[in-house]
Amino acid sequence: xxxxxxxxxxxxxxxxxxxxxxxxxxxxxxxxxxxxxxxxxxxxxxxxxxxxxxxxxxxxxxxxxxxxxxxxxxxxxxxxxxxxxxxxxxxxxxxxxxxxxxxxxxxxxxxxxxxxxxxxxxxxxxxxxxxxxxxxxxxxxxxxxxxxxxxxxxxxxxxxxxxxxxxxxxxxxxxxxxxxxxxxxxxxxxxxxxxxxxxxxxxxxxxxxxxxxxxxxxxxxxxxxxxxxxxxxxxxxxxxxxxxxxxxxxxxxxxxxxxxxxxxxxxxxxxxxxxxxxxxxxxxxxxxxxxxxxxxxxxxxxxxxxxxxxxxxxxxxxxxxxxxxxxxxxxxxxxxxxxxxxxxxxxxxxxxxxxxxxxxxxxxxxxxxxxxxxxxxxxxxxxxxxxxxxxxxxxxxxxxxxxxxxxxxxxxxxxxxxxxxxxxxxx
Amino acid sequence: xxxxxxxxxxxxxxxxxxxxxxxxxxxxxxxxxxxxxxxxxxxxxxxxxxxxxxxxxxxxxxxxxxxxxxxxxxxxxxxxxxxxxxxxxxxxxxxxxxxxxxxxxxxxxxxxxxxxxxxxxxxxxxxxxxxxxxxxxxxxxxxxxxxxxxxxxxxxxxxxxxxxxxxxxxxxxxxxxxxxxxxxxxxxxxxxxxxxxxxxxxxxxxxxxxxxxxxxxxxxxxxxxxxxxxxxxxxxxxxxxxxxxxxxxxxxxxxxxxxxxxxxxxxxxxxxxxxxxxxxxxxxxxxxxxxxxxxxxxxxxxxxxxxxxxxxxxxxxxxxxxxxxxxxxxxxxxxxxxxxxxxxxxxxxxxxxxxxxxxxxxxxxxxxxxxxxxxxxxxxxxxxxxxxxxxxxxxxxxxxxxxxxxxxxxxxxxxxxxxxxxxxxxxxxxxxxxxxxxxxxxxxxxx
Numbered sequence: 001x002x003x004x005x006x007x008x009x010x011x012x013x014x015x016x017x018x019x020x021x022x023x024x025x026x027x028x029x030x031x032x033x034x035x036x037x038x039x040x041x042x043x044x045x046x047x048x049x050x051x052x053x054x055x056x057x058x059x060x061x062x063x064x065x066x067x068x069x070x071x072x073x074x075x076x077x078x079x080x081x082x083x084x085x086x087x088x089x090x091x092x093x094x095x096x097x098x099x100x101x102x103x104x105x106x107x108x109x110x111x112x113x114x115x116x117x118x119x120x121x122x123x124x125x126x127x128x129x130x131x132x133x134x135x136x137x138x139x140x141x142x143x144x145x146x147x148x149x150x151x152x153x154x155x156x157x158x159x160x161x162x163x164x165x166x167x168x169x170x171x172x173x174x175x176x177x178x179x180x181x182x183x184x185x186x187x188x189x190x191x192x193x194x195x196x197x198x199x200x201x202x203x204x205x206x207x208x209x210x211x212x213x214x215x216x217x218x219x220x221x222x223x224x225x226x227x228x229x230x231x232x233x234x235x236x237x238x239x240x241x242x243x244x245x246x247x248x249x250x251x252x253x254x255x256x257x258x259x260x261x262x263x264x265x266x267x268x269x270x271x272x273x274x275x276x277x278x279x280x281x282x283x284x285x286x287x288x289x290x291x292x293x294x295x296x297x298x299x300x301x302x303x304x305x306x307x308x309x310x311x312x313x314x315x316x317x318x319x320x321x322x323x324x325x326x327x328x329x330x331x332x333x334x335x336x337x338x339x340x341x342x343x344x345x346x347x348x349x350x351x352x353x354x355x356x357x358x359x360x361x362x363x364x365x366x367x368x369x370x371x372x373x374x375x376x377x378x379x380x381x382x383x384x385x386x387x388x389x390x391x392x393x394x395x396x397x398x399x400x401x402x403x404x405x406x407x408x409x410x411x412x413x414x415x416x417x418x419x420x421x422x423x424x425x426x427x
Numbered sequence: 428x429x430x431x432x433x434x435x436x437x438x439x440x441x442x443x444x445x446x447x448x449x450x451x452x453x454x455x456x457x458x459x460x461x462x463x464x465x466x467x468x469x470x471x472x473x474x475x476x477x478x479x480x481x482x483x484x485x486x487x488x489x490x491x492x493x494x495x496x497x498x499x500x501x502x503x504x505x506x507x508x509x510x511x512x513x514x515x516x517x518x519x520x521x522x523x524x525x526x527x528x529x530x531x532x533x534x535x536x537x538x539x540x541x542x543x544x545x546x547x548x549x550x551x552x553x554x555x556x557x558x559x560x561x562x563x564x565x566x567x568x569x570x571x572x573x574x575x576x577x578x579x580x581x582x583x584x585x586x587x588x589x590x591x592x593x594x595x596x597x598x599x600x601x602x603x604x605x606x607x608x609x610x611x612x613x614x615x616x617x618x619x620x621x622x623x624x625x626x627x628x629x630x631x632x633x634x635x636x637x638x639x640x641x642x643x644x645x646x647x648x649x650x651x652x653x654x655x656x657x658x659x660x661x662x663x664x665x666x667x668x669x670x671x672x673x674x675x676x677x678x679x680x681x682x683x684x685x686x687x688x689x690x691x692x693x694x695x696x697x698x699x700x701x702x703x704x705x706x707x708x709x710x711x712x713x714x715x716x717x718x719x720x721x722x723x724x725x726x727x728x729x730x731x732x733x734x735x736x737x738x739x740x741x742x743x744x745x746x747x748x749x750x751x752x753x754x755x756x757x758x759x760x761x762x763x764x765x766x767x768x769x770x771x772x773x774x775x776x777x778x779x780x781x782x783x784x785x786x787x788x789x790x791x792x793x794x795x796x797x798x799x800x801x802x803x804x805x806x807x808x809x810x811x812x813x814x815x816x817x818x819x820x821x822x823x824x825x826x827x828x829x830x831x832x833x834x835x836x837x838x839x840x841x842x843x844x845x846x847x848x849x850x851x852x853x854x855x856x857x858x859x860x861x862x863x864x865x866x867x868x869x870x871x872x873x874x
Contacts, residue, residue: 003511004529006536007504009496010511013489030458033489034550035582038461040493043865050463050819050859057458057796063583066554077457081796096487097583100517100554127489128514371536390499410496411863 008370009390012234012407014125016045017134017283018093019056020232022141023048026265028055028087028118030078032103033095035060037127044410045131047238055085059092066101075111082116088265089145090120093134095127119145130327130367131234131407135283139229142259143290146268225256227274227291229299230284233261234407235343240417245280248304259284276300282344282366285316301345305353305420312348319344332363336380338427341365341373341387342405346420350386353424360427362386370394386423389413401426441795446786450778451769456586459794463859464815466830466867467743468619470580470595471497474545475506475873476619477599479648481541483533485510485526486549486580494547494580501870506541508533512551522557527565534570542648543574543602550583576601589669597670599642603655605678613705614657615641616674616682617667619831620868623843626836627698627710627718628661628685635707643872655680659705663687663836665746665771686773687747687832687840689754691719694837718838725845726758733760733852737810739821741766741793744814745832749777751813754841756785766791766816791820811852813844815862824855830867 019029019041031037038058042049046056059074074092082090090112094103109122121144123137226249236242242261249255256274257267271291277299279288288299302311319331329344332351337360340347344366351362363382365373374394384399385391388408392400403423404413443453471494474482484494484507491509498507510529516522530546546566548559559577567575578598581591589597596617613632615622621643622629632639645651655674660682662671671682683704685697695715702709738760742748749770752762765788770778781788791798793816802820810821818826827847829835835843 003513003525004533005495005509005511006533007508009499009504010488010491010509012492013487015489016492033582035459035585036493036580037489038459039465040489040496042461042463043465043863044492044496050863053799055796057460060456060459060586060794061583062586063553064587066583081458084797085800095489096512096517097550097554099514100551126514127487128512130488390504393504409499410492412496412499 004369004371006370007393009388009408011130011367012045012410013127014129014131014134014137015093015095015127016041017131017136017232017234018091018123018125018138018141019134020045020131020234021135021138021260021283022091023054023056024052024260024263025142025268026055026088027091028057028078028082028085028089029091029093030057030059030074031095032059032074032092032098033061033127034058034097037095045234045406047233047406047411047414055081055087057081061097066097069101071103071108075108075115078112079115082112082118087118089141090116090118091141092120092122093125093137094123095125099124099126099128119148132281132283135230135232135234135281136286138260139284139287142268142271143287146271147294224253224276225274226253226276226278227256227271227297228258229277229279229288229291230281230345231258231261232281232283235281235283235346235405236261237404237406237417241419244419244421245303248307248309249278251307252309253278259287271295272297278302280345282316303346303349303420305349305424306357308353310349310352312345312352315348315352316345328365328367330363330365330368333361334363334380336361336363337383338362339365339373339376339382339385339387341368341385341391342403343407347386350420350423353420354427357424358427384427386427389416440792441797441801442789442791444786445765445778445782445788445790448782448790450775453790454768454792454795458796460796460798462793462798462816462819464743464819464862465865466815466828466862468831468866468869469494469497470547470578470591471507472501472866472869473595473599473619474547474578475501475503475869476642477543477545477602477648477651478645478874479542480545481506481508481537481543482545482547483508483510483530484547484549484580485512485529486547486551487512490549490580497865500865501873503873505539508537512549517551517555522552522555523562526562527569530566531569534573541573543576544570545576545578545598547578547580549580553579553581553584574602590666592666593669596664596667597673600654600670600674601677603652603674603678606655608658608678608680609638609656610658611636612638612640612657613659613661614654614680615639616660616662617664617670618643618834619664619866619872620834621872622663623834623836623840625843626839627694628663628701628836630839631698631702631707631710632705634710635705637705637707646874659683661685661701664831665773685836686750687745687836688773689745689747689750689841690777691715691722691838693750698837715838722838722841722845723758725842726754729845729849729852730759732849733811735761736852737761737763737808737821739764739766739810739812739814739817739823741812741814741816741820742768742770743816743830744827745829746771747774747777747832749774749781751844752788753777753780756781756788762788764789764791764810764817764821766793766814766820768792768794793820811848813848813851815867818858819862822858824858825851826856826858827851828856828861828867 065073105122105124109120113120121141277288279301291297301313347364354360385395386401386403388405389402390409404416640654655678658680660671660674662684675682755762810823812818812823812826
């Protein structure tokens with residue numbers, strides 16, 4: 001894979017994916033970095049910054065601390081700040097220099113957890129992988145919080161270690177409003193009250209294009225509660241695409257939890273109350289799989305275009321079977337009319353819609369460099385390209401449709417505010 | 428010992444009364460917060476000031492993200508390329524060759540031939556100890572007709588030795604080669620923004636028929652190269668002092684530092700010293716007396732207008748923030764909050780002046796992790812803010828939107844800032860959207 005950009009941009013990094021995923025959940029999130037990560041993330045990748053408060057900081061790593069292995073500086077700073085801010089959890093995500101000097105993620109997390117009594121995670125983001133890897137790691141944390149909070153809170157050892165009862169504070173206990181104190185195992189055993197059993201859900205043909213309407217019909221009028229999984233401002237323009245997505249879903253579902261735009265820490269414990277997960281980006285698939293395995297909640301992958309739910313579960317399965325290289329994806333017909341470059345689930349949905357409704361064949365690209373894209377155009381020039389506006393300079397002699405992707409161009413196209421419905425109308 | 432201003436929240440590292448503070452030992456280091464105020468230049472902005480140049484950054488994607496989108500927001504993606512460091516390059520010995528081949532590949536694929544390429548290395552390379560000299564030599568040998576300069580995006584070093592900001596201002600002039608110096612040529616060095624043409628500094632030089640060179644005035648690369656004809660390098664920005672000294676050593680001219688003070692005596696003294704060094708005629712006493720009088724009158728009118736309205740100031744507005752605060756405080760303005768993590772040495776005297784005379788002025792650490800909450804603890808008051816961070820923290824739309832001194836200097840600079848304060852008092856701005864623009868004024872400075 002070419003690692004160069006000549007005149008275009010690149011996808012944002014794993015470190016920022018983690019932060020974006022966990023932004024609203026009340027944790028203390030520390031990017032272990034010298035400087036730059038905080039301004040980059042909060043400027044380009046986080047439209048909620050300055051609007052919705054979140055404890056996102058950098059460690060301000062120095063050359064001396066990095067070389068001398070002075071992790072205690074980080075530990076002490078995190079412990080001190082945690083005392084004042086009382087976060088729900090602590091997340092440290094790393095960047096290239098800690099990776100280079102062999103930073104001991106698990107030891108640092110353990111020490112901080114022991115000192116604060118607050119559940120602490122330290123994920124080994126490298127700053128060299130794309131953001132979807134980071135979002136997946138963020139979901140791993142959510143999954144762990146969801147599963148283990150109860151046992152963690154009630155661990156006698158941690159209780160005695162914890163200062164001022166922070167772990168089992170009345171606030172945190174009472175935060176769990178729906179009284180769901182049973183473990184994930186108990187939940188999966190529990191049938192009563194669930195709107196739709198895992199068995200019923202799995203009876204559905206996997207990946208079939210059943211619409212949410214059909215699903216709700218099958219429940220004889222009982223409301224279906226869905227979680228949205230894989231929603232971040234990196235893939236869905238904040239306050240534009242996320243609103244559309246939710247409005248579309250609300251026509252068929254009660255939205256249980258929206259992970260992770262428009263949710264808070266307490267929502268983590270409501271995840272289990274859903275009877276369907278709708279995965280809207282590649283980053284959420286692994287988490288949805290885990291929820292299916294642990295809680296029996298079935299999932300579909302897709303979004304709504306023009307009021308119809310477009311499921312791309314089969315296509316994702318296809319891609320997983322075809323692609324050995326997980327970093328980048330190339331999917332679709334060789335005799336394509338259209339090239340689509342965007343978040344993979346969104347792009348696949350557009351592709352499917354265009355084929356079924358406009359008889360246009362499209363090829364979906366993910367994480368291809370501009371050099372590779374230009375080489376592809378030499379082989380076959382598409383009639384149109386749907387991509388982020390920063391690709392436009394390399395898409396000559398073809399129709400270009402700007403579909404901004406925050407993970408690629410940050411806030412540059414803030415004013416464009418298009419949804420998938422607008423995009424398919426342009427063809 | 429620092430006095431805790433907010434005992435109830437046990438926040439001791441975000442705010443201190445100046446009477447309780449020791450110069451540049453106000454705050455301890457901790458986790459750092461970042462405001463949404465983005466007006467100041469970063470190293471990608473600064474590099475863009477060289478006309479007909481192209482920037483190539485070599486780093487991991489999380490570091491590249493900020494600079495690549497800096498170029499994007501400037502609409503200069505055509506002048507910006509990257510080589511992304513992948514994990515294997517850290518340990519398989521391929522780094523040097525990836526860079527050499529990468530640069531060659533990028534040059535071949537560009538649809539124009541840049542006159543100069545700024546090749547940015549990063550912390551990774553510093554820690555790896557790669558052979559930058561070998562890389563640069565190799566690249567130069569393979570690409571005749573293009574000048575190359577190595578630049579550095581090393582934030583890990585920002586608290587040890589030369590800062591990335593100082594280094595960048597220095598590298599910006601490293602492409603200049605020694606040539607015959609001309610007595611009547613002066614270069615302004617190291618400013619992000621173009622020097623205001625109405626200021627005394629420019630007026631004196633023009634009056635004495637001195638030719639002024641400045642990177643912002645260069646329409647092409649040849650004009651940039653001619654900066655080295657200047658016999659005098661005038662530096663008015665603290666972070667550019669090393670750039671001036673570096674030019675002095677390499678190009679044999681004379682570096683003159685003028686600290687961009689707001690103190691009348693200091694301004695006059697610095698201008699006088701410059702005239703002596705350049706052997707040119709200064710304005711007469713009457714001119715300065717007149718300017719002092721004008722400034723006083725304008726300040727008096729402004730004070731009458733804004734009364735006791737609280738004022739907040741931050742370090743992004745000017746590097747002589749305390750000199751500016753002293754000017755206002757001595758004329759009765761209600762300067763209440765100063766937002767700065769540290770001060771430059773030039774401000775030390777002013778620090779102790781304010782500490783002794785106006786001890787209840789509060790200093791806030793802008794990067795403190797508690798800064799986004801501290802305002803919740805304060806009484807809600809409507810501030811007049813000078814600078815973007817001050818505006819954000821005091822949540823006011825009445826603010827002066829200027830970074831790095833705005834190119835202003837001297838008495839004329841004071842008069843212009845007074846006008847901006849008056850305007851800010853009378854007219855609200857859309858603070859959040861304005862302060863979010865990166866590199867305020869940069870787009871107008873570059874080709």
